[in-house]
Amino acid sequence: MKRFLSPPVMSNIDNLSVATIRVLSADVVQGANSGHPGAPMGMAVMAHTLWSRHLNLNPKNPKWINRDRFVLSNGHASALMYTMLHLAGYDFWTMDKLQKFRQLHNPAAGHPESVFPGIEVTTGPLGQGISNAVGLAMGEAHMAARFNKDNFKVFDHYTYVFCGDGCLQEGVSSEASSIAGHLGLGKLIVLYDDNNITIDGHTELSFTEDVLKRYESYGWHVQHVSDGNTDLEAIHKAIEVAKSVTDKPSLIKVTTIIGYGAPKQNTHGIHGSPVGEADLKIVKEKFGFDPSQKYVVPDDVKAFYGKSLGERGAKLEEAWNALLGEYAKAYPQLAAELKRRTDQALPEGWEASFPTFKPSDPAAATRITSGNILNHAASLLPEIFGGSADLNPSCFTYLKSDKDFQKGAYSQRNVRFGVREHAMAAICNGLAAYGTFIPFCSTFLNFIGYAYGAVILSGLSHLRVLYVFTHDSIFLGEDGPTHQPIEKYAAVRATPNIHFIRPADGNEVSAAYISAIKSVHTPTVMSLSRQNVPNLAGTSIEGALKGGYIVADSDKPDIILVGTGSELHLCVQAKEKVNARVVSLPCWELFDAQPEEYRRKIFPSGVPVLSVEAGTTSGWSKYAHASIGIDVFGLSGTISDLAKHFGFTVDNVVERANQTIAFFKGKTVESRLDTLIFTQKPEI
């Protein structure tokens, strides 16, 4: 430990800490012989400044609810994340885990995964983290507005983000940043690692816009630190200023050199490949480390982080706990509610009050029933919070109990996301990750195509998000094929850890919400009709919660008609002319999770199954021997013209049922449940 290249603006211990971060990150990547050393080495001063001087965390209690949130949006810099968590003193993040970087079943995975302590959100797909962070900051703003009282700032923390050029090129971050500016989220602070290097080479190749000007246009406060490689005090000061600006989110552009200190610094050669053993020795010598040693954290650095972050954080939580104790005396009900929400516990008996429907109840579009039930749920559960991508009048997702969540009105629960589907989903992921929310959001089902990148991450990150998607088939009518989902059912059903629920009537909409709220580690995509559907005799909440069940039966059926959503009633009507069992299958994932015995009772051998659903037939052969569906794009037209054209009439169901019965007559009809699926079982 002899000499340091950095100028004397940094104290010895800062210098040593920064060098440790650089060298350890590079060691971690080298050990795996895979990963991204350049960004961690370039962002080391940013990371050290933020973590040792600003970030309020208690590593002994990673879930402390008033902790600052830190998001590494450029998740490929994961080696930096694990390095900082180790330095900060998280018991979980042992050096052993860092040494097994990117190995199977090791939490120090290729990109940071939020199921592990200290990682707020899963990042890697660019632009998601910064967008999640907008949700985290909205979460803090809402909780503060709901729970804080004079002298009791129970919620009072910042959300910090590191991101790179890639994150800022993605449309999702543009959308989220525009909302963040609109909402004036003053406690959101983004440090942008401006290193001019991307995978293809130099940002000059494709990214020459004026980023700070763009963020100003969104209503952000912007700053620039021109030397992010050594000028710790400038970064520190910029963060101080950003904290003092309370009515705008802050972007701090920090110009750095990627792979700072390595022979290949400032080239894309250092972006996605290890430094290399030989070069790594040079790095270590440069920063005063012993080139023959690996994974070194000098005792001084350990001690410094123990004090500057660990002790500080522990004291902060201690003081907060004391504050909460006083708060509980002054506001016992609020404190109890706060505890319930941080525990993610649901109030006793909440399920019992969800409405049931009889056939005599008027036919209604499931989007409208959904709106009523969402409002009912929100009246029971203040953690329900969300909104629409500019489609409230169509999706019926406005909470009547509340007004708009806006700058100066953060206590309200209706978020106006604007026409920004991708950011909407990413923000809901952030809200769910915050820990005290059940976020929901809405648009037309077809526009999940815009948000798919974030929706999948809800599943991967085990986040309970309620996607209330309406206009779920060609039966939205005249808006035509650009708005009509065909393949979306199959796409969502094929995605792991997502429940896709397409309710047939009021009872099944109730079940959809109950299931969605209960599924703490799984997002739910609801698929709701624009058009009216009747309430059916055989439907039930209990049945629908099993994912599939018999709605109408026959002693010895010739065929099983299975339908979902707005097509189930066609099956029920067709039964009048066919000796059929009618099965409702609103959620494949819930059904597949039932015991085999139950599933085989629904779909036994010997009886052919005909599915009826106004979407792709793709996937149905797993249950059905025959399918009525749509394997082409939709068309613009009235509902009744479309029903005739695409074969969704009772007459056609009857005709196809008879055709199916005739085709399978005399043949052995094995249950399609006999299909053997060899795959890993889900963890949830």
Place this chain on the structure above:
Amino acid sequence: MKRFLSPPVMSNIDNLSVATIRVLSADVVQGANSGHPGAPMGMAVMAHTLWSRHLNLNPKNPKWINRDRFVLSNGHASALMYTMLHLAGYDFWTMDKLQKFRQLHNPAAGHPESVFPGIEVTTGPLGQGISNAVGLAMGEAHMAARFNKDNFKVFDHYTYVFCGDGCLQEGVSSEASSIAGHLGLGKLIVLYDDNNITIDGHTELSFTEDVLKRYESYGWHVQHVSDGNTDLEAIHKAIEVAKSVTDKPSLIKVTTIIGYGAPKQNTHGIHGSPVGEADLKIVKEKFGFDPSQKYVVPDDVKAFYGKSLGERGAKLEEAWNALLGEYAKAYPQLAAELKRRTDQALPEGWEASFPTFKPSDPAAATRITSGNILNHAASLLPEIFGGSADLNPSCFTYLKSDKDFQKGAYSQRNVRFGVREHAMAAICNGLAAYGTFIPFCSTFLNFIGYAYGAVILSGLSHLRVLYVFTHDSIFLGEDGPTHQPIEKYAAVRATPNIHFIRPADGNEVSAAYISAIKSVHTPTVMSLSRQNVPNLAGTSIEGALKGGYIVADSDKPDIILVGTGSELHLCVQAKEKVNARVVSLPCWELFDAQPEEYRRKIFPSGVPVLSVEAGTTSGWSKYAHASIGIDVFGLSGTISDLAKHFGFTVDNVVERANQTIAFFKGKTVESRLDTLIFTQKPEI
């Protein structure tokens, strides 16, 4: 026709034309009792100014290659599109079609569809049109750079866009606009209808950013017309100025009143619902029209458009044809090439030169073979044009014959899209729609999740786009689950009119390119491996072009092993220990299009089928009685650890095959092709 509300800046004929556009658009929506009258009424002056004074079109030849491109990005204003096409004198767009707005099988569909004359791109999903237009403008820039000569400006036209607030809120337009600014596309002119109204209400609810400042930050030239309701000359002048700025794209913000002239003007009540019969009478009186008449185009207006647009356009094309005649004399080869490209004809014998591979050829990642074959194809076909979303070194999609397509280097063919997957796909749609390109683009397969909104539109719009997607399974390894596609195969396969091709080796990569290039009306998504795969004995271009074929056979197989991509060789190796037929199924869509007889020969009754694919099992039951697949998210780890964990080893294939044989022993095994699918047939 007595009086007009507009101030006298407009001439009588301009005034009358504008009124006609407003009233006719409103009539069209009213006739369907469905649609969006507000935007057409608000944009009438913009539309009239642009179409009558600037837009260079020949309605008698909608495909004239040097026409100006007009894109209605806010596609819900489709009534305006049809109104303008009718006024402009397109024979196809009869009043009868306008009167059947939004009825089944009528081309005047809910949103504009590019399969019909005069409509350049399909719009409706917000943000797509403006992003397509960036592709159209890039197309013009490249064609001009390649074909124009001194005194021969064969390509010399503008691309105009109308868009609304919604388009500018979407991330895809942010991405595309940033690229457009970077590239300095001087002939792209966007008129932004700033009417302050969205579906939810006022833009104040969610959209308060400074749009002009944002576009300046992208490097655009920006202007503002404060009265777009009546100030025709200001709009005209702004377009003139925009045309004169040759090194930057232009954004003209035109402030308008939505539904101008209707009692509900300036409210969201006029956005998505007809004006209403009573209010429509008021509108007609206000603009001097007979309230008892519908669908009126005054003779003066017809005559004016005939002259100002029709005759002008016809003369322009006539002059252009003369120019082209001279050009053909001076540059016969270039002219022949130009004709070939505008005819979308492929050079004779192009297919024959694609490489074949033998088992003795070295194993290679299909992404690398793809890079070689793409370069080969590009050497034959100058219409191949595209690039990567900042992943050239990983996706191998750089054309070595060329340099970067950049400002000042528009003749080059390598586009640097930056980290902007959604815009990349939307831009490729624009390039394909231009008519003289075979666009390609690349990223990791999993990030199709970011671009899905635009990829689906490739299929819907019948656009030949080559999506060269790599890193196509868990076998990308250490980057982990955020980067590993699981459900993407199923999602793309379920989408109409897209070929999803997952080649197993070199021969099948050749086939993938041949198929993609031949499929003039269908996009292709290629799914390519990061890791090496061997060249197999039984593969062939002809076989793969059928979508599925026998790679290795047995006299009386006990089982059929069907694989795709990097898992096919596991099946071939397993055959050494199992009495199996091995089928390669690189493209379901091509296979499903084969005659039934062929398909039944591949998958006959009596033999169980086991599929082996490193992705979701969802969808496979359509061919297979058993499946080895992955129905959970992936993991970070080395390839060999992942293979063991997820069961993609020869041993596991052998074990599962024996298990499958045992399970079906003694049972009747019906071919899964017996599944009855009742659906409309695709048109292509």
